[in-house]
Amino acid sequence: xxxxxxxxxxxxxxxxxxxxxxxxxxxxxxxxxxxxxxxxxxxxxxxxxxxxxxxxxxxxxxxxxxxxxxxxxxxxxxxxxxxxxxxxxxxxxxxxxxxxxxxxxxxxxxxxxxxxxxxxxxxxxxxxxxxxxxxxxxxxxxxxxxxxxxxxxxxxxxxxxxxx
Numbered sequence: 001x002x003x004x005x006x007x008x009x010x011x012x013x014x015x016x017x018x019x020x021x022x023x024x025x026x027x028x029x030x031x032x033x034x035x036x037x038x039x040x041x042x043x044x045x046x047x048x049x050x051x052x053x054x055x056x057x058x059x060x061x062x063x064x065x066x067x068x069x070x071x072x073x074x075x076x077x078x079x080x081x082x083x084x085x086x087x088x089x090x091x092x093x094x095x096x097x098x099x100x101x102x103x104x105x106x107x108x109x110x111x112x113x114x115x116x117x118x119x120x121x122x123x124x125x126x127x128x129x130x131x132x133x134x135x136x137x138x139x140x141x142x143x144x145x146x147x148x149x150x151x152x153x154x155x156x157x158x159x160x161x162x163x164x
Contacts, residue, residue, distance in 0.1 A: 032047065093121065
């Protein structure tokens with residue numbers, strides 16, 4: 001089944017990368033003795049207040065934290081917006097299209113009419129559904145880019161640990 005394949009090969013690595021980011025962020029907070037019952041956004045602010053992270057680090061970490069939330073909560077259109085708008089990364093235009101069939105007797109007419117098909121990228125998650133956005137996010141490179149951006153943030157966090 002194509003959906004299972006996309007979950008395993010595209011979504012799961014992205015979800016794992018953003019989850020790993022959260023663990024590294026929390027470990028960094030431990031090293032600098034920052035209370036861990038804080039939201040990760042507040043944790044980043046406290047790291048900034050202690051001069052552990054720079055302005056650029058703070059922006060990157062905040063964006064990856066937001067991206068983590070969107071990926072893990074399956075809000076793929078919002079994740080796409082963060083990657084494109086806030087992380088200033090371009091994605092391919094996904095080519096996934098959907099159509100609303102409606103009445104079963106109308107199936108053939110809808111399938112044959114190109115005007116009935118809409119690009120998922122132009123629809124809300126509600127209209128395109130999870131499967132449509134899963135396919136769109138996979139074909140546009142969103143999940144691959146989430147993984148790359150999370151890895152970049154993890155590498156930066158690891159550089160912030162004090163030398164022993």
